[in-house]
Amino acid sequence: MARPSRPSALRLYYAVVSMAGLALFGALAAGGGIAAIRRAPLAFWLFAVCLLVSELIPIVVPGSQGPVEGFVMSDAFAFALLLGWGLAGAVLVGVAVSMVAAPLHGRPLAKRAFNAGQYGIALAAAGGVYTLVGGHRPFGAGEFLAFAAAAVVFIALNEAFVRVALALDEHAPVHHRPGTLLEGVRAQALPAAMLFGVAPVAVLLAERSAVLLPLLVLPLVAVYLASQGTQQAETRREQSERLKDDLLATVSHELRTPLASISALLNTLRQHGGRLEPAQREEFLGIAVSQSEQLRHMIEQMLLAARLQHDAGRPADPAERPLVDAAGLASRAAQMARLAHPDRLLQLEVEASTAYLLVRADEEAVLRVLGNLLDNAVKYTPPNEPVRVEARRHRDEVVLAVEDGGSGIGPADRERAFERFTQLGPVHPGGRHTSGLGLGLYIARQLARANGGELDLADATSGRGARFELRLPLAEADVAAGEGAVPDAGHASGQRR
Numbered sequence: 001m002a003r004p005s006r007p008s009a010l011r012l013y014y015a016v017v018s019m020a021g022l023a024l025f026g027a028l029a030a031g032g033g034i035a036a037i038r039r040a041p042l043a044f045w046l047f048a049v050c051l052l053v054s055e056l057i058p059i060v061v062p063g064s065q066g067p068v069e070g071f072v073m074s075d076a077f078a079f080a081l082l083l084g085w086g087l088a089g090a091v092l093v094g095v096a097v098s099m100v101a102a103p104l105h106g107r108p109l110a111k112r113a114f115n116a117g118q119y120g121i122a123l124a125a126a127g128g129v130y131t132l133v134g135g136h137r138p139f140g141a142g143e144f145l146a147f148a149a150a151a152v153v154f155i156a157l158n159e160a161f162v163r164v165a166l167a168l169d170e171h172a173p174v175h176h177r178p179g180t181l182l183e184g185v186r187a188q189a190l191p192a193a194m195l196f197g198v199a200p201v202a203v204l205l206a207e208r209s210a211v212l213l214p215l216l217v218l219p220l221v222a223v224y225l226a227s228q229g230t231q232q233a234e235t236r237r238e239q240s241e242r243l244k245d246d247l248l249a250t251v252s253h254e255l256r257t258p259l260a261s262i263s264a265l266l267n268t269l270r271q272h273g274g275r276l277e278p279a280q281r282e283e284f285l286g287i288a289v290s291q292s293e294q295l296r297h298m299i300e301q302m303l304l305a306a307r308l309q310h311d312a313g314r315p316a317d318p319a320e321r322p323l324v325d326a327a328g329l330a331s332r333a334a335q336m337a338r339l340a341h342p343d344r345l346l347q348l349e350v351e352a353s354t355a356y357l358l359v360r361a362d363e364e365a366v367l368r369v370l371g372n373l374l375d376n377a378v379k380y381t382p383p384n385e386p387v388r389v390e391a392r393r394h395r396d397e398v399v400l401a402v403e404d405g406g407s408g409i410g411p412a413d414r415e416r417a418f419e420r421f422t423q424l425g426p427v428h429p430g431g432r433h434t435s436g437l438g439l440g441l442y443i444a445r446q447l448a449r450a451n452g453g454e455l456d457l458a459d460a461t462s463g464r465g466a467r468f469e470l471r472l473p474l475a476e477a478d479v480a481a482g483e484g485a486v487p488d489a490g491h492a493s494g495q496r497r
Contacts, residue, residue: 010168014114017161021117024124025095033088043206044085048093051077055101074098075154078123079199083135083147084206087127095120114165122157126150147200254298258291265291301439305420308446318452321360323475326398328356329363330391333370337387341378345386357391357398358475361451366400366470369444369455373402373468376440380406380466396474403460403467414457418445448472 037044054073074097082090095116102112127150135146265288273281327350334348350357359366370389377387385405392399409417416422421438441455448455453472460467 010165011110013164013168014110017121018110018113018117021095021120022113024117024120025092028088028091028124031088033092036086037089037092040085040089044081044089047077047080047084047202047206048097051081051093052097052101055097056104073198076198077202078119079126079147079151079154080202080206082123082127082130082150083143083199084203087124087131090127091120091124094123118158118161122154122161125157126154129153144200255295258294261291262288262295301443305439305443305446308443308450311450312446318360318473321362321451323358323360324363324366326357326359326361326366326400326472327391329366330370330389330400333367333374334389336367336371337374337378340375344378344381344383346374346389347386348389348391350391357393359398359453359472360475361453361472365447365451366472369447369470370400370402372440372444373470377402377404377406377466380404382406385465393474394471398472398474400470400472401458401467403462404465405462406465408460408464409457409466417441417457418455444468444470 051074054077074094078090078094081093098116098119099112102115107115130143130146130150133146133149135143135150265284269276269281269284276284330350331348334346338344338346374387374389381387381404387405388401388403390399390401390403392401418441420442422441423438445455448470451472453470455468455470458467458469
């Protein structure tokens with residue numbers, strides 16, 4: 001007879017554990033468990049409510065398989081029910097709460113049934129060991145050995161259930177998974193002890209008076225906040241690891257091309273330079289210089305991005321920034337783009353009623369932002385379409401806009417475009433992908449923020465293409481002057497082409 005496939009084996013394993021747990025639940029309910037719960041005191045129901053709340057708002061302590069497969073605070077309250085009122089009540093309430101809370105966490109039905117079955121079996125086995133080792137009710141100092149034995153059994157069974165499920169899911173034999181069961185139990189011991197230590201304390205408080213149980217609220221809130229901080233730190237660590245992986249992948253890919261080109265050209269010149277024509281040697285040297293400039297630019301971008309990230313959230317005092325004419329900077333940026341791309345059509349439009357648009361900003365930073373936006377616009381615009389540059393006042397802000405004639409950026413990518421190491425596709429329909437590190441827009445936005453402004457992606461006025469708007473606070477002198485016009489000192493306003 002053929003052996004079942006791994007997916008079929010996993011489903012069969014889920015079904016066996018689920019059915020065993022359901023059978024155990026039914027046996028305990030029929031054997032007087034329901035009647036015992038009905039007669040339970042107020043403290044029992046307080047623990048049951050705490051168990052439910054901790055399942056709905058889990059405090060997770062990482063286990064050997066990661067936080068998702070770790071222990072939650074509900075395990076401690078289930079153990080408190082076990083120590084205070086016996087196996088039947090703990091299993092019935094624990095399984096019922098698990099089934100009620102699971103749908104709210106989006107788990108599929110098969111996983112819900114498996115988790116409930118696993119939970120019920122492990123808790124029942126722990127309760128059996130507690131009784132065999134000599135544990136009694138009410139809980140006292142003499143029961144700590146039985147409590148420790150029951151906790152170890154609970155941990156070991158949960159670890160075993162999880163290891164088998166993961167092995168079947170990963171198509172690998174259980175004994176091939178890294179680490180032994182004993183190592184897994186040892187790894188779980190300390191975090192589990194932190195939670196299970198709450199159970200005997202809670203039971204002892206309940207035996208004195210149920211009114212004392214709220215005393216557990218403050219330490220549990222502290223544990224919850226600590227767990228949230230731990231999870232956020234883990235999330236940040238994972239994001240940092242992904243970012244480093246992206247950096248290594250991007251840098252290795254983008255730097256390899258110019259390095260390989262420079263190496264090949266220099267080797268050719270070294271081995272065959274004497275046999276090459278002077279014009280050919282000059283051509284090879286020119287290509288090598290161009291590739292080295294590309295390398296230098298990418299390295300400068302990485303260094304600048306690192307500096308801007310370090311300084312993020314700490315913009316300089318506006319009073320320390322010089323007073324500059326934003327309209328004049330837009331004109332200079334457009335002129336530099338025309339020189340760099342003489343075959344492309346660039347249109348500059350400055351608000352006709354404005355002679356100057358004064359802002360307090362670093363001149364080189366603003367020119368770098370506009371230059372980056374213009375370079376991108378030229379890359380993403382077909383040759384026969386214009387690139388538009390605008391400078392205008394909007395309320396108490398100066399808006400410098402660059403709009404291309406490309407295919408635009410979809411809503412889902414509007415914020416992603418400003419993330420580090422992001423490239424959004426071909427330069428224009430039928431074009432090829434751009435080279436680079438994907439740092440340009442990230443650097444541009446950080447420079448805008450460092451100067452008290454913002455860089456955003458807006459709706460294109462032409463109905464297509466991408467429109468980037470750099471907004472900077474209008475200088476106080478212009479704000480006080482109403483329209484912001486100051487006597488013209490050689491700067492022509494109006495439309496320029």
